[in-house]
Each structure stands twice: as structure tokens, then as C-alpha cells.
Amino acid sequence: MEGLVKIGPWGGRGGDQRDIVVAAGVAPHRLESIVIRCEGAVDAISFTYAGVDGVPRKAGPWGGSGGRKYKVMFGATEVIKEVSGAYGPYGDYAGIVRSLTFVTNLGKKHGPFGEPGQGTPFSVPVQDGGRIVGFFGRSGGLLDAVGVYVHP
Numbered sequence: 001m002e003g004l005v006k007i008g009p010w011g012g013r014g015g016d017q018r019d020i021v022v023a024a025g026v027a028p029h030r031l032e033s034i035v036i037r038c039e040g041a042v043d044a045i046s047f048t049y050a051g052v053d054g055v056p057r058k059a060g061p062w063g064g065s066g067g068r069k070y071k072v073m074f075g076a077t078e079v080i081k082e083v084s085g086a087y088g089p090y091g092d093y094a095g096i097v098r099s100l101t102f103v104t105n106l107g108k109k110h111g112p113f114g115e116p117g118q119g120t121p122f123s124v125p126v127q128d129g130g131r132i133v134g135f136f137g138r139s140g141g142l143l144d145a146v147g148v149y150v151h152p
Contacts, residue, residue, distance in 0.1 A: 003027070006136065008147025010122040011087040012095025015140035018062040020149075026051035028134035028149055031080055034072045034102065035061070036113040041090040042097040042143040043067035049134050062139035072102065072110045079105050079131035083148055085112070088119020090142070097143045105131070124148055 004027055020028060028049040037043040044067075046060030074080070082103040090096050098118045101111035126132060133151045138144040 003151065004133070005150040005152060006147060007124055007150060008122075009137045009145040010085070010120075010147065011097045011137065011143070011145025012093065013138070013144070014093065014096070015138040015142075015144035017136075018060070018139055019136040020049070020057070020059045020134045026053055026055070026057070028052075028057075029054075029151065030131070030133060031074055032056060033074065034110075036070045036072075036100060036111075037061070037063065037065065037067040038070070038099075038114040039067040040098075040115045040118075041093075042085075042100055042114045042146075044139070045100070045135065045143055045146065047135065059134070062137065063143040064141040070113055074104065075106070077106075078108070080126075081105050081131065082123065082125045083132055084121070084123040085114070085146070086116065086119040086121045087145070090118075093142060093144070095144070097146050100146070124150075126150055128152070
């Protein structure tokens with residue numbers, strides 16, 4: 001979609017491709033909430049975002065139904081400025097998302113969700129007024145890989 005930058009994904013090659021832009025056909029403008037299911041790894045992610053047309057849309061859940069459920073709501077002026085986490089082996093999985101953390105423009109840190117410090121770390125800080133507006137990746141029984149859409 002025009003004006004968006006797609007960064008990533010990080011994680012394994014298992015599961016099916018997941019992508020909000022393909023699914024909805026409207027570019028995301030702002031994240032409104034994120035729901036994470038996790039324990040020793042990230043089981044699933046789902047989220048609500050406002051499209052460029054102003055209409056709220058829901059994506060996911062991408063992944064399984066295990067783990068504990070956490071919901072993060074963002075205020076009207078709050079945007080995600082950084083996503084970080086780690087990916088690596090877990091149980092019978094060769095590579096999945098082990099943890100995720102979100103940092104907003106208001107300095108709020110949400111997470112870590114999952115098991116931090118396990119696997120290969122990644123971090124996507126956004127500069128110069130940009131913001132993270134959505135996700136894409138791969139999932140099956142767990143969240144295999146995650147990437148971000150950035151609105152510059």
C-alpha cells in the first residue's frame with residue numbers, strides 16, 4: 001500500500017501467511033488495541049486498527065488459543081514507536097516468536113509478553129514522527145513470525 005513501509009518478518013517459516021492489507025484491502029492508519037496470548041512463547045496475536053478511511057478493523061487471532069490473554073488499549077493520541085522481541089526454537093517448533101514488547105510515544109512500555117531472553121532478539125524503533133500501524137507474519141498453532149507496517 002502506498003506510503004507504508006513493510007519491515008520484517010522475524011521468526012520461523014512454519015504456519016500460514018497472515019497480512020492485514022491483503023485481508024482488508026485498506027491501508028492501516030493507527031493501532032487501537034492489541035491482544036496477545038502467551039506463556040513460554042507467543043501463542044497468538046490479534047489487533048484492532050483504524051484504516052485510512054477511519055473505519056476500525058480487526059485482524060486475527062493469528063496463532064493458537066493457548067496461553068494467558070493480555071489486552072493493550074491505546075489512547076487517542078498514543079501510537080507505537082517501537083516493537084521488540086525475540087524468536088527461536090520452542091518445543092517441537094524450529095522457530096517461533098518467543099516474546100514481544102511495545103513502546104508508545106507516551107513512553108509506556110507494554111510487555112514483555114512471552115518469555116524474554118530466549119532466542120534471537122530483534123527491535124524496530126521508528127523515528128521522525130513515524131508509527132507502527134499494523135502487523136503481518138506467519139502462524140499456525142503458535143505465532144511463527146511477525147513483521148510490522150510503518151507509516152512514515
